[in-house]
Amino acid sequence: MKKQIEKLIQEALKSLDINEVNFSIEHPTDFNNGDYSTNVAMVCAKQMKTNPRDLAEKIVALLQTPSAFGISPLAGGENTLSIISKIQVAGPGFINFYLSREFFANNINDILKQKENWGKNKILEGKKVMVEYTDMNPFKPFHIGHLMTNAIGESVSRIVEFSGADTIRANYQGDVGPHVAKAIYGILNSKEYKELGFKNINGSVSQISNWIGGCYANGSNLMDTSEDIKREIERINKAVYEKSDEEVNTVYEWGMDITMRAFEEIYKILGTKFDRYYMESVMAPIGEKIVKENLGKVFTESDGAIVFHGENFDKKLHTRVFMNSQGLPTYETKEIGLTITKFEKDNPDISIITTAIEQAEYMKVVQKAISLIHPDLESRMKHITHGMMKFAFGKMSSRKGNVITGQSLLNDSISVVLEKMKDREMTEEEKKKTSEIVGISALKYSILRSSLGSDIIYDFEKSISFEGDSGPYLQYTSVRANSIIKKSESMKIGDSNDIPESITLLERYLYQFPEVVEHSYDKLEPHHIATYLTELASSFNSFYGNTQILVEENKYINYHLNLIKAFTSTMKNGLWLLGIKIPERM
């Protein structure tokens, strides 16, 4: 559509002897100003030494008459042209295009035909895209920061998938390192373990996993209190690497298994299924080899360590250590091992990593080092960063134990939903299932509704909403629409195909869905979809509130039902992109 309008204007410009101008075609914020609008007259006015309105009038005249370039938009030519009903000059010189009744009616049929493919594009057709997100650390709790990365990463994966790519979801886990040693120290010195060993540690996988998270916090805190404990944790750390202590090995295996299973339970609730799991301990030697091979070329020795002087290649970068002076690989080196592994094994066309913003500068340096070794990878690595989740009263730290776990937040959200549903006539089973779907959507939406840059100050009352601009609002609207369709199936409905003359706001939003998906991919920002769906749902609710659909007097009933079906298709696809499911009832 946009391209067709652009072509028309290009033709008109050519006949005015204007070439190579960058003009834009966009949707006016106010629908009174048409469905599409272009600023071309303002852009060219100076060059043509005329005022924008006069030029705009001239262009419109060309567009409206069969002309030298042989297209007559209003004459109903082959493809385009019965779709535009009016072209008008307005404001400082905008040319506004109004789409025709016919266009909107055809669009609804189109949506019904395309169903689950409605909104997809082919930008990434034939390409392979890897998206890494969530990046859990075994032995540490799944907290709300991970919830954030997961919601964003999953949505980005789905947007990429909708754009035609073969999508691979990846998760990178810190299976070794000081945090593991601290947790193991905490476990070994817990009352429960000391008395009866593992026999004394009961509960569900997630409960035990929480308990391990507590042990980690204890271990961290104790480390600061005595040199002996610090030395003991260092010993455990070494033992984990070398697998040299039998008791440590046993606790390690047990803890890894439990925490990884607990994560898997949460991924399942959240709707994520990873295709690849990478472990830090495996990536370390791979990265180490690469760093050593490029010593003297990319990396340099300094004070006994191996470093990369980023500032020598880009003054905005800085120096980072890749191998410390004891000869051990740092996180930077592991990142290199990870990146190279990804490209060697899966060879994605694009590799996207999603993390909090604190990793931004670090990642730039590491990616620079990698692209010096493999220049062809530079344009294929993308890093998406998002703000951090914070408490109103300071930074959250799993080391201090003041974290809100993902699970407890989910539970809070779900119980709010249950409270709202207490008077609904549903089985307990259905209530439970529904409250889970709705509770998660409230959380996900609160994360995905805003652009990725800024921090989110976490406040359950304020940030998790169930009304208005919220996930449940979108679900509720879909449920209401579905229930009309369901009811209509058991009714006798005439076969009138009348189409109302006036065009609803709902229709003016519907056809824009594929454009929004494309834009969202282009920016790699899911919030454009969230914003759009809220506008779309709001336009549906207005329509719903002002129109009685399933009544005999409604002569447009078939058209309305198709419109509603087109709406529910769009909502379903759009919410899928946000990782949100729609319940049967709520």
Add this chain to the structure above:
RNA sequence: GCCCUUGUAGUUAAAUGGAUAUAACUGCGGACUUCUAAGCCGUUAUUGCAGGUUCGAUUCCUGCCGAGGGCACCA
């Protein structure tokens, strides 16, 4: 000190350089009693400050102020 991100109604957010800055929450007021009221309708703006570029700036550039993050052996 240098670098990155960020600053929009009382609050939380939106706005590929466009027209009268868009919503939600809160407050106040209202309608229907019908397909789910988690809904609908009405009612509030010096875009942190000062310059610049532009026909046009919340958006781009410069400086200042505030918030968060990063800058050598943590992950």
